[in-house]
Amino acid sequence: MAGEIPDLEAQERTGTGKGAARAARRADMVPGIVFGGDVDPLPINIPFNVLIKKLRDGRFKSTLFNMKVEGHDDVRVICRDVQRHVVKDLPTHVDFMRLRRTTKINLFIPVEVVGEEESPGLKAGGVLTLIRPEVELVVTAGDIPDHVTIDVSALEIGENVSISSVTLPEGAKPTIDRDFVIANLSAPSGLASQKDEDEEEVEADEVPTTEQGDGEASEE
Template sequence: MADKIPDLHAEVRAGTGKGAARTARRNGMVPGIVYGGGADPLPINLDFNKLLTRLRKGRFMSTLFNLKVDGHDDVRIICRGVQRHVVKDLPTHVDFMRLKRTSRVDIFIPVEFINEEECKALKSGGGTLTVVRNEVEMNVLAGDIPDHITVDLAGRKMGDVIHFSDIALPGDIKPVISDRDFVIANIAAPKTIAADDDEDVAVDEVPTTEMGPPADPENEEN
């Protein structure tokens, strides 16, 4: 779990609309809005450089922040959208939603893989970890958002498929997609081994009474 909720400093934006937003950008700020939580929307400005630094660190959309604005009580917020310049890909507007500690929210939680050194299939077997999902959308309490969910690779074997049900989840969290046990990752065999296995299967499947090479599957489909 995150030990401390990071602060996000902002200032109240004077005025709303495109004119006020343009003025903010000219002054090195990024306009934003804070909504929800039973209170009126609050237009804010954030320092462009500080915001860009946080965005480049990653996980911005799945981080719970403590918003600090002069003249207003601190409030927990989560980002619900970042608009970017179509050419420069730089932030031009940010949307935040207010949350209570007891509120539940759907956010994407990163997946972290540990103990690769204790997985013989990866360490000495030449296997490859193929990650299908590097983050999972979870429903969590706003005051109890984990930094990540962990997949333990110790003892995993070649060809193993890791499903969501194989993961031990921290706290009171659950997947947004709950109607199927989706795949998180798998441990694939080296290509040379996989190719040899495919050739063996192909030869075994040819009846001994037939002459000539196996039929071309593409021709059979036609």
Template sequence: MAQTYELKASARDRVGKGSARALRREGLIPAVIYGDKQAPLSIALNANEVSKKLHAGGFLTHVATIDVGGEKIRVLPRDYQTDPVKDFLIHVDFLRVTANSKITVDVPVHFLNQDTSVGLKRGGVLNIVRHEIELEVSPDAIPEFIEVDLKDADIGDSIHISAIKLPEGAIPTIRDRDFTIATIAGSAAAQSEAAETA
């Protein structure tokens, strides 16, 4: 289940580079809320609070509530820009979401039991094809991550999306094939050892 948090914001009347720079000097970040067939809303957020959320992880998969002058708007961060030199946040884009919304998100993949995997113990190498899986899901059901259990995976095995238990209502955006998430390949050392034995 997706985590949620709340941020306080103020509406912005002025937009453009000059006003954005003035906001950043005051410790604020310019942002925009768009979507849900409504006009885009320009806002300013506390730079420190948003940076903490960004660096806590899962920023683009956590639903937030933004309080703009008493009006609470449910949003999902869709994109952010950082300064190319100093690496601090300079802008955030938010998408309005409702309980009935269907959105596309990239969910990270976590690999379990690498230390007890049959194939990896025999000298195999984990070849990760997809570090993230793009899912179509409702905002309230965004998973933190997708788990792949490698315990029984052997050399030569491929783990496909069909073998993964996805949260209810989550559908991969790639539907035309059973795509590969990871493989267990034989290492060069294991292959030369097998050739010697043969």
């Protein structure tokens, strides 16, 4: 189960329509709506600066929020749309959907690495690169995992960890169908450079010379 779900505070918006929305924007608020969950839609306003910061943090549309509106019970929501000004590209309206515990949603889940101390590749000086610090999974709103664990304890230099080798939380599955790489273990740069030089020397030794061929031709 996910640990702390970030709060998102909003105010109930009185009035509907374009007039109320314009008034909200003049007050440095962004109008929005919370819908779904067999409950009437709730018009809201979110402080412009708060929304901008969360948008710039990234993953806004795939982050689960605990929405707090005075006079209403807290509810888990996920953003479903952000409308923007056609010229300024600033948010002008935002839609949120209430989530039931059984609702399936797409979320980016952090990757946790274990087994680094036992990895033979790392002991040999290899470099572990976490290609995907997060993986996007389809999960159930009532059972969101804190993280996905990858075990590198048996990883050798040149090997990698792909999503097919990871045990995912029950009910979760990747949003990408192909077997993508999450992390790889490569040789240190110095060792890799030496290997390239050795291969070049071997190739040079294997190149045949024309002196012997010319000598045989002259004898004939």
